Structure formats: structure tokens, C-alpha cells
Amino acid sequence: MLKHLYIKNFTLIDQLDIAFHSGFSVITGETGAGKSIILGAIGLLLGNRADSRQIKQGEKKCTIEAHFDLSNYGFEPFFEEHDIDFEPDDTIVRRELTATGKSRAFINDTPVSLQMMRALGEQLIDIHSQHQNLLLQKDDFQLNVVDIIAQNNKELTAYRSAYQDYKEAERRLSEVKEQISKAQENEEFMRFQFSELDSAGLIEGRQEELEQESETLSHAEDIKTAFYEADNLLNDDDNGVIRKLGQSLDSLGNIEKVYPKAQELAQRLSSVHIELKDIAGEVGSEVENIDFDPSRLDNINQQLDLLNALEQKFHVSTEKELIDIRDNIAEQLKNIDNSDEELELLEQEVKTKLAACEKQAEKLTGLRRKAIKTVEEQMSSRLIPLGIPNVRFKVELSPKPLSLDGADKVQFLFSANTSTAMEPVAQVASGGEIARVMLSLKAMVSGAVKLPTIIFDEIDTGVSGKIAQKMALIMQEMGNNNRQVISITHLPQIAALGSSHYKVEKEETVEGTRSHMCELNKEQRVSEIAQMLSGADVSDAALQNARELLDLIKKK
Structure with a gap:
């Protein structure tokens, strides 16, 4: 309040x-x-x-x-x-x-x-x-009045949940149908693209390996020459670093007993000698491993050309992106191949959700039919004392396509006379009659809300x-x-x-x-009501009438 x-x-x-x-x-x-x-x-x-x-x-x-x-x-x-x-x-x-x-x-x-x-x-x-009187022209307002009297909030909530589930299933079905339709239109082209990408033998990381190998093969002679020279400097029998380092170790070994510090230096030099011999061995191996193979280089360059061409064609810059495109096309083709089964499952889901929704809608309709009798009786009993003694008020319930508020269309039919047919209240009632209808509706629903x-x-x-x-x-x-x-x-x-x-x-x-x-206050009310009765000039008679009206109301 x-x-x-x-x-x-x-x-x-x-x-x-x-x-x-x-x-x-x-x-x-x-x-x-x-x-x-x-x-x-x-x-x-x-x-x-x-x-x-x-x-x-x-x-x-x-x-x-x-x-x-x-x-x-x-x-x-x-x-x-x-x-x-x-x-x-x-x-x-x-x-x-x-x-x-x-x-x-x-x-x-x-x-x-x-x-x-x-x-x-x-x-x-x-x-x-006054503009709310226009609500009588709106179906949802009239349906809401019936729902208030039916006190069906629980059932209406359950129905709306079922309706939204049904519409969501319907949306998914429509979406998948559209996807399949578009995919089928491009199926032949997608199969060609997939074949092109699949035959390329795409492997993530392989492009970098091929580029490195191509770089190596392209400079094979330079690499082999460098390793050969390094091997000669390290392993030459007369002037190689390994031989001279061995001689240095022998020299230090000869003086270990007479000069103790030489022992420590010899040990350090021995460690270097061992490591250097190991490196020299690997360098010597690489001399034998490096070999220029023109056919291998040509094959690698062909593979790289293919990858570069595919990347340019599909507007990407890495082999990983090509793999993603290939896998996505494969998924779309799989969906096309399995589309009948997927559509059947989705269509069955829509039917199931629709049946559940219709079942809840039937419950709502039943409650509304019961409430309609109450609305008709109360409206007639309220309108008769309001100066419409021959009133006929009927609530027409008719089916409509499923919507968020159910499967029912409600329309208030009205006639103020026994001789005229009932028509929608907003079309046939006068301004004063509509005001009385709205007041009666408000009085009726106020008891339920x-x-x-x-x-x-x-x-x-x-x-x-x-x-x-x-x-x-x-x-x-x-x-x-x-x-x-x-x-x-x-x-x-x-x-x-x-x-x-x-x-x-x-x-x-x-x-x-x-x-x-x-x-x-009391006297001010008398004066105000008198003015409402007689206009600007308030006479003694108007004041007396106002007092009598207020006293009459009190007695009632």
C-alpha cells in the first residue's frame, strides 16, 4: 500500500x-x-x-x-x-x-x-x-485475465518450458537442414578439395623439416668441404691438433714428479684431449655422411612447391592451417554421408518435444475452460448492477497455433441488449460500457492478484x-x-x-x-463536492446537496 x-x-x-x-x-x-x-x-x-x-x-x-x-x-x-x-x-x-x-x-x-x-x-x-481500455482489443490481455482467474501459474510455467524446448529442437533441426543443404550444393567441390589436400600427405611440422633439408642439400659441397678441412686440421698425422695435443700431454707427464703443478695441468689437458678426440671423430663421420643427391633435392623442392601452392590457394600460411581445412572438409563430408541418420534423430526429437508441449497445452486449455465459466458468471453479475440489465458476456475460447502462452485464443464477446448478437466487446460497447467492463474486470482479478x-x-x-x-x-x-x-x-x-x-x-x-x-477535511470536501455538483458558482443548495450526498454515503 x-x-x-x-x-x-x-x-x-x-x-x-x-x-x-x-x-x-x-x-x-x-x-x-x-x-x-x-x-x-x-x-x-x-x-x-x-x-x-x-x-x-x-x-x-x-x-x-x-x-x-x-x-x-x-x-x-x-x-x-x-x-x-x-x-x-x-x-x-x-x-x-x-x-x-x-x-x-x-x-x-x-x-x-x-x-x-x-x-x-x-x-x-x-x-x-483511459488508454488501457484499448487493452480490450488485445488477445493477450483477455487471455491473461482468464489465466489470472484460472490461477494456472504453475502449469503455464511448465508449458512455457516445454514450448521453449520444442522451439529449440525445431531451431536445431532447421539449422542442420540448412547446413546439409549448403554442404550438398558444394559436395562435389568439397570432395575435390579434400582429395587435393589428402593426397598431399600433410603432416604437421614436415614443411619445416623439408625446408631445412633443402637448405642442407643446396649447400652440400660447401658443407662437405668445411668438414673435410676441419677433419684435416684435427686428425692430420703430422700437424693435426690431436697429435700435437698428445705430444703436449707427454711433455707434461715427464715432469710430473719433479714439478707437481704439471700433474694438475696434465689432467686438465687430458680432459680437453678426450673431448677433442670425440669431436674429431664426429667431424670425420660427417665428412662421410654429407653427400649431394640432386634427385633428392629435386623431390624435396617439388613437395615444398606443392605445399606453397596449396597455402596460396587456400589463403593460409602454414601446413597446420591446411590440415585444419582438410579435417573440417572431412567433417562436413562425414555429415553429408550421415545426414539422413542425423536428420531422423533430430526430427524424432522435435516430435517428442512437440508431443510434450501439446500435452502441457491441453492441461492449460482444461484449466482455462473451467475458469471461463467463472469469468462469465462474475462479469454478468457485476455488469447488471452497473446499468446493463440485459447484458450478455461470453468468453470464446478457440484453438490457435502453439505460442508462448499456449494453444488458446480468447475473445470477450458482449451484448448490452437481448436483441443484438454478441460481438467482440471492443467493437460494439460504447465508451461508458467499456469503462464498466474494465472496472468489472479489474474488480474480478484484484481478488486473485x-x-x-x-x-x-x-x-x-x-x-x-x-x-x-x-x-x-x-x-x-x-x-x-x-x-x-x-x-x-x-x-x-x-x-x-x-x-x-x-x-x-x-x-x-x-x-x-x-x-x-x-x-x-470534512468542510473542504463539502465545498469541493458542491462545486462538482453545480460548477464554479457554489450555491447554498449545492452545499446542502453535497452534505446530503456525503451523509447518504455514510448511512450506506
């Missing part, structure tokens, strides 16, 4: 700080006084789009803040899910808008996204404005007199049923029934036009 509303620097409002009460309240005021401005401010708390032009001219920031009592509405799970402190007796929702266009939202002083504010706002307040606050913005359009009073009684009944109902009205019959009465006025000041709202 909305307990308190604070508005600062919003369009024509300097500052509004006002308390609201439970039950049925009314807001009155002349056209253009600023009632829509207050609704616009509340709309920002419900997550509506903000515009910096809504900030009062000359100010840098506007603030809208509302306090709610949510102690009897089961909101704790929402706050736990979003990790927000839960203060059931005083939940604060605030929206701030700066002149630079920045908007910030808060729930209990915790910064939240606009999406989260909207999610909470939808559960806090329902604002019924735990919505703390409902605001009716001139739902009395097109009605007057006793009918207006009947509509007010319905709103009063809704307010007494653990709901807060606020009606913006121009009719004294409705205004008189409110347990609380607020007036919105506009005044011209030296600073410009200002709009403000206040709660009326």
Missing part, C-alpha cells in the same frame, strides 16, 4: 509531500490542474522512461520518492532474490533525474537497475488510465448518476478487500464515496504556474 509520496521539482510541482491511506480514496481537481503530472511522477517509480525536460525549469534535479507498507503482500522473496534489505512496514522506492539526463533508481537506498525497479513496480501499483495499490484514472468516463455511484461502490469494495484503491474522478457520486479525498489545484504565481495537492 502506498503510504507516502514525495515529489520535488517535477514539471509544475515545486514540492509535494503527502500521505495516503488504506481503503478507497479519491482525487479531484479541474482539468489541467496537474493530476496527470502526479500520475507521471508515480509512473517514474514504476520504471517508466524519464525525460530531463520533466525537471522543473531552472532546477538541476528532480526527486520522486514513495513509501509503501508491504507487510501483508508476501514480497520478501523478491527482496531476498535481489539481495535488497526488506523493510515491510516502510519500503522506500526513489527515482532521481538530473538535468544532464542521468537517471538513478533506488529501493530501500540500494541502487538498482531500471529493469529491477520496473519488476517491483509492476507488483506494487496498477495504474488504469495480491496487488497492493490500484489507481483508476477517470474510469468513470461516459457514465453518471446512479451508475457512477455503483462503480464507486465496486471500487470501495475493492478497497475494503485488503487493497488500496485510488480513483481520479470528475463525478461527485464517486468523490463522495471515498474514505479520503484529495484535491489537485493549479495556481499562477510570480515564479510561474504551480501545481499542488492536499487532503481535504
